[in-house]
Amino acid sequence: MRVPLEWLREYVDIDIAPDVLAERLAGAGLPAEEVIQAGEDVVLDLEVTSNRPDCMCLLGIAREVGLLLSHPVRLPDGYAERPRTGRHTGRTRRTVAGRTSRRGASAPVAAPRDAGDRVRIEVEDPAGCPRFTAAVIEDVRIGPSPAWMRRRLEAAGVRAINTVVDVTNYVMLETGQPMHAFDCDRLGTRRLLVRRAHPGETLETLDGVTRTLDPDMLVITDGTRPVSLAGIIGGRDTEIGDRTATVLLEAAYWHAPTIGRTARRLGLRTEAAARFERGADPNAPPAAQSRAAWLLAEMSAGRALAGMVDVYPAPVQPATVRLRPARACAVLGTEIAPAEMVRILRALGCRVTPGRTLSVQVPTFRPDLVAEVDLIEELARVYGYDRVPATLPRGDTTPGTMAPVLAADRAVRDTLAGCGLVEALTLTLVRSAPQLADGEPRAAIANPLTQDHDALRRSLVPGVLEVLATNAARRIGDAHIFELGRIFVPGGDGHRPWERRSLAIALMGRWRRGWNVPAEHASVDLHHLRWILDVLCEELALSADDVCPLSAAPADLAGTSPLGPARWWHPGRSAELRIGGHPVARYGEVHPDLVAASKLPHRAYVAEIDLEALYGLAAGRPGGARVSDEIPPVPAPRPIITARAFTALPRYPEIERDLAAVVPDAVAAGRVETIIREAAGPWLEAAELFDVYAGPPIPAGHRSLAYRVRLRAPDRTLAADDAEEILTRVRIALRTRAGAELRE
Amino acid sequence: MAGQLSVEDLQRIAEVGQEAERACAGASSEAALEEVRIRYLGRQGVIAQAFRALAGAPAEDRPRLGQLLNALKADVERAVRRRAESLAAETGLTRLAEERIDVTLPGRGPLPGRRHVLSRTMQEMAEIFIGLGFEVVEGPEVEADHDNFERLNMPPYHPARDAQDSFYLGGGWVLRTHTTVVDVHVMERRTPPMRAISYGHCYRRDPVDASHSPMFQQLDGFMVGEGVRFSDLKGVLLHFARAFFGPDTRTRFAPSYFPFTEPSAEMAIGCVICGGRGCAVCKRSGWVEILGCGMFHPRVLELSGIDPERYTAFAWGMGVERLAMLRHRIDDIRLFYEGDLRFLRQV
């Protein structure tokens, strides 16, 4: 709302500097988006919240300024006079009241020289149009408006057009009442009918666009066709032109939600719609008509016929709201004297009957004041929010808590950062066109803003790969990142998508940096990724009980699986990690095709982890039950990550032995380790792989795996014989179960 | 050699002592020192021969000569030992000196990991409110239109919905436009008194620019109880602002409008960029808005089955990016979601 101060001064004295005025208005809820120096004048561009239709005009702002500065408000010429309504309007109202038909109200034809004789107004839908006034202006002179009016309109951001149109805009900006002018001679029957639009009916609006209407929209017709889209924009056919001689001026009051809906549906956000959808003043139209007539006469641009037509079957009475001063003080937490409350409310235009409970009659230009709490806000607003003290809540305070799932997130994030990973966040809004050919349908956005953001992500993997690509394109080739967030599995037709916590890790390039670091020690690889997964599992007090090559796992898990398809990964360099029989992660080297498609400069490694399942397992809920967004009936339920119990440090010495097994290449290291663990029994403390070797003298198709085996008994010192017995068992098991040859 | 001890004998002993000390000092290595030791202290050494020659000395001189020779032997042994110690120290130093490296070479090791500035910021904000007795909860990102809007007093086509143009999924599902909707879920599951916060992704259909992202993070909180006042809202948020931006932070509350609060307010803090003098970030006003707040509208409490006559409630909501941008002087919201490691490692 642009407020030229020169114009505002017509209604109220301003004896403070513009920037001080802006400050005061901001304190009252009307902050200036901008203070514009426009030549001699200053224009305040005020931000008006949608609950304040009364501030969508100069007079409304003048009322606020008068309230803040304790100055009276001057009403403009012609505004205060109530125009005489037509002879037949009274009968019209009775007619409406007496009728039960859907026909609504009508103002029948009368004797000449009265507006009611020239036009007939019928309202078929009084709920949509509670009030419609029409004035007829004769001897119209179309031409440029006076300079002062054009200057004010333009300062307020409205283009000056011609005398009649400018007056309607001027009155709207001044009083908040939108008006529309029809060329009376271009109205076919001179009978205006307000009704709901017929399905498929069209109207070419003033902006030259032909619009298709629906029955939820209100139109004004001339008896045969729509001539105006009620409360929003006029029709092209009845537009004021250079040869217009007689004008019908409309000032009405429309049902706010209907106007709001129509404006949104058609994408037509006009000044009129902005005012009507917020809720205008039902009692303003006559004053606006009389002000417009006064201005047209003053400008010698037209003469209003007597007897404005006013169809107002059920006049809106000012609402009366009860206000308990004690309640106001209790809600605000500050003491405002009842007398001060009365003063503030009266200054706002209310009629107040004092008492223990104040009876407050609210002016109809404040449709936002309907309940006690609305008046409490007005009191606080005028009294000053800054004068309300800052206190802390009284009563018992219970300790604050954090949802277990959020506490677990924090632990996971900290753990991964501790592994040298940088946390990235990417948009959950993605392209529905499958970048990664994942074949999965994604939950689609019905009204996307761009094609790049027309679906919800189904996996975190495309996002982290894109982060790698973005960095590679900026010549940052070493990237080790993770993202923790939700994925959305489509729920099918009209069903809610399934939100699931997920985690992705992506690695590329060197992880050790600096001079003279051998390449094989510097670069990330699959084993680096596996180490991170092991650390993560340990943090959650879980351990992988099965790791199998991804090539041996199902290519695609069930349609709702949170883990991606096997084809994302290099078939020979990827694995699935299972806990308790549940697949919880897929990881490995990114498939070369995907590396190429993602424009990555070299090999990359990615892990996708079903965090929701991991949390479920950590919390002891079998099957990885859902843990996200649960709001339990009472706070502080069981944590997901429980504090780990301390195991006493060993009291007896260990015995270490090295063991090298030559096994066929087909035997996986994981298998060898399992055999060692199973055969060694409870005294095995660790079996650490320290060397993997292939080449002479090891026969072709074989490799040597060397383990350092650490044995310890909890209750005594192991003897060399004990160790030898265990190792013998292990050797036998390796020979028989893995076909191993043992090297000493 | 019989009879009185001659001056010669005495001189000779003194000379041997001086020679031995010079030889020790002159030994430049452990091997050379060993030669010196053998020459004087060995079984065929000078001192051993002198002891043997003692037998030929006059009987009355022998004790005195014996004493002198013993003293000489002790002196030479001490000289050899001292030199051995100093030689050992010298060779140790030499060895360490040979192990010298260029201490000015740059460090070498992996780059440290780091959490995203927004996840750290949200955690820090949550901790401040936990300290005030709030419970941190989370809710879904896909919500029923009814919960996201109607239950917060925003019927369809309400003008306030304009500021929250939303993404729809079909079937009446909407990507939540604010985390205030989580408050509604807490209120329907719990009974007063209660105080909770939630944070996470929110979505609005705004074109992307330096200050708008279709997805952003919000942190919302509320408190319901008997006798909860607007002044308590001010107190809690003032505490937050000072804990987050520093103890000298100034705050200002101005009237605003949200359909779900009445009275509604906006809280601004003294501009952290210019210290209140006026700059581009605060549009020369010296103040920057950081959050919207107010007392929950009685209708919102009613819709959640809470008696608004008995209980009152306050609520607030804030954009996490905005706070992080102010604190870290970040001028473009898109940086948070681009994943440029130079940004992620920096803030």
Ligand SMILES: [Zn+2]
């Ligand atoms: Zn500033």
